[in-house]
Amino acid sequence: xxxxxxxxxxxxxxxxxxxxxxxxxxxxxxxxxxxxxxxxxxxxxxxxxxxxxxxxxxxxxxxxxxxxxxxxxxxxxxxxxxxxxxxxxxxxxxxxxxxxxxxxxxxxxxxxxxxxxxxxxxxxxxxxxxxxxxxxxxxxxxxxxxxxxxxxxxxxxxxxxxxxxxxxxxxxxxxxxxxxxxxxxxxxxxxxxxxxxxxxxxxxxxxxxxxxxxxxxxxxxxxxxxxxxxxxxxxxxxxxxxxxxxxxxxxxxxxxxxxxxxxxxxxxxxxxxxxxxxxxxxxxxxxxxxxxxxxxxxxxxxxxxxxxxxxxxxxxxxxxxxxxxxxxxxxxxxxxxxxxxxxxxxxxxxxxxxxxxxxxxxxxxxxxxxxxxxxxxxxxxxxxxxxxxxxxxxxxxx
Numbered sequence: 001x002x003x004x005x006x007x008x009x010x011x012x013x014x015x016x017x018x019x020x021x022x023x024x025x026x027x028x029x030x031x032x033x034x035x036x037x038x039x040x041x042x043x044x045x046x047x048x049x050x051x052x053x054x055x056x057x058x059x060x061x062x063x064x065x066x067x068x069x070x071x072x073x074x075x076x077x078x079x080x081x082x083x084x085x086x087x088x089x090x091x092x093x094x095x096x097x098x099x100x101x102x103x104x105x106x107x108x109x110x111x112x113x114x115x116x117x118x119x120x121x122x123x124x125x126x127x128x129x130x131x132x133x134x135x136x137x138x139x140x141x142x143x144x145x146x147x148x149x150x151x152x153x154x155x156x157x158x159x160x161x162x163x164x165x166x167x168x169x170x171x172x173x174x175x176x177x178x179x180x181x182x183x184x185x186x187x188x189x190x191x192x193x194x195x196x197x198x199x200x201x202x203x204x205x206x207x208x209x210x211x212x213x214x215x216x217x218x219x220x221x222x223x224x225x226x227x228x229x230x231x232x233x234x235x236x237x238x239x240x241x242x243x244x245x246x247x248x249x250x251x252x253x254x255x256x257x258x259x260x261x262x263x264x265x266x267x268x269x270x271x272x273x274x275x276x277x278x279x280x281x282x283x284x285x286x287x288x289x290x291x292x293x294x295x296x297x298x299x300x301x302x303x304x305x306x307x308x309x310x311x312x313x314x315x316x317x318x319x320x321x322x323x324x325x326x327x328x329x330x331x332x333x334x335x336x337x338x339x340x341x342x343x344x345x346x347x348x349x350x351x352x353x354x355x356x357x358x359x360x361x362x363x364x365x366x367x368x369x370x371x372x373x374x375x376x377x378x379x380x381x382x383x384x385x386x387x388x389x390x391x392x393x394x395x396x397x398x
Contacts, residue, residue: 010119011317014386017118018111018379025111026375028052033103033370036092039142042069045090049106049135056114064135065151067144071135072153075117078128083156084389085132085343086113087164087336089139099361100140101167101352101369104378108350109133109164111382116389129393130158136335141190141257143296145335149342159343161307161392164336165381167369169358170351174323179315179350179381181308182325186233187268188298188333189260192241193219193279197288199252209250210287216240216254218282223258226278233331235261236275261333265299298333301347302340310391311348314384322348332360346388350381 018025028048035044046069050060053073064072088109089102098104113133120131134153138144148154154162166183173180195216200209223236230236238258244251260275262268276292283290308324315322336347352374358364368374 010123010390011314011387013119013122014115014390015383018115018383018386021111021114024052025107025379028110029103029107029375029378030370032090032106033098036097038094039091039138039140039144040067040069042091042137045069045106046071046135046137049088049090049110052110053133065148065153067137067147067151069135069137070144070148072132074130074132075120076128076130077120077125080158081128081130082160082393083130083132083158084116084160084393085134085154085162086385086389087134087136087145087162087339089136089164091138091140091142091144093140093361096361096363097366098369099363099366101360101365101374102139104167104352104369104374105164107375108378108382108385111379112163112385112389115383115386119386119390131389131393139335143190143298143335146296146338149338154339154342161346161389162339162343163346163385163388165348165350165385166334167352167374167378168349168360169354169365169368171354171356172359173349173351176321177323178320178377179322179348180326181311181322181348182303182305183301183347183349184303184326184329185301185333185337186261186263186329186331187265187300187337189268189272190294190296190298191258192293193256193258194291194293195254195283195286195288196291197250197252197286200250202248202250206250210252211250212254212286212288213244213251215282215286215288215290216243216256218285219256219279222278222281223275226274230271231262233263233329234271235259235331236271259333261331263300263329265297268297298335299337299341300329301334301337302345304340304344304346307344307346307388307392308348310388311346311384314387315380318380318383320380346385348381350377352377
């Protein structure tokens with residue numbers, strides 16, 4: 001009974017600390033949503049989030065780990081000790097804005113960080129523990145967390161958890177639930193494909209040209225044929241980003257952007273090799289040269305069952321019924337998967353109200369992500385994440 005009373009006391013302090021920032025957090029959310037910025041261009045969000053922390057007395061490392069739009073702040077009760085990291089995303093999609101709701105992620109991670117750090121201050125904990133918020137730019141295709149991993153952001157041996165939660169449409173969550181704690185996602189290899197040929201007048205001397213647009217179209221068709229022979233949970237999809245400038249000029253350069261998704265990083269690598277054969281066949285057929293740029297692999301998400309149990313229990317205490325673990329992996333990907341292969345991780349999802357059949361990466365989802373109702377769900381998730389952080393650092397289970 002003493003442990004239950006102590007836990008309830010901590011929970012109430014976390015709730016009170018976050019509720020104290022209600023107006024400021026809502027304004028922060030609106031500001032980020034109304035200033036959508038794409039991968040590695042999140043200048044406004046970087047400054048706004050950094051300033052928000054500095055206004056509350058935190059020392060902020062701006063441009064952390066060599067990334068212009070990353071930041072970091074930490075609270076510690078002593079030297080060393082278990083470290084919990086709240087990961088904040090805040091990049092948007094080109095042309096859609098916050099169609100993935102990263103304004104809600106930034107807000108919920110910020111609220112969780114404030115809730116836990118303020119509670120630790122009030123409790124005057126003598127045991128050394130640390131809580132950090134890490135700004136993680138460019139989740140939408142730019143692999144910001146992969147660059148942060150490479151720069152050492154997750155190398156501290158005392159990291160016991162990296163935590164965040166992602167919004168999704170409530171219509172995509174099983175009936176009777178408002179969120180999912182364990183949300184498996186598959187791996188995705190991301191790359192751009194460049195074709196270089198030779199320009200010529202399309203009417204006057206086409207025989208002197210090597211058509212880079214034909215190479216891109218051939219590659220697209222090759223991939224379309226490959227799609228018939230891949231696993232049901234695998235995906236290959238891409239766009240032509242640069243396709244030429246005039247119809248009477250044979251293009252000497254084209255560029256495509258591709259995602260190759262499979263259940264694990266290993267199987268994604270195998271599927272990528274099959275995709276590359278399609279790209280190279282198109283180059284051979286057209287006499288063009290092919291090169292690959294910006295190769296990244298978003299790994300599958302490792303589910304930590306203990307973290308899911310903690311989070312589900314805390315959401316229940318807040319009046320929300322959260323599914324412990326999705327039985328099948330969603331055929332989407334995140335660079336938080338890479339983090340979960342480095343340190344114990346949590347990447348839950350919380351439902352926000354949308355019209356039926358509105359997925360993420362949709363303009364209507366971006367509109368839904370700005371609503372008061374969506375913000376309220378993000379704050380509830382933040383309270384549970386703060387408690388998850390408390391349970392991990394005090395019980396040191398991973």
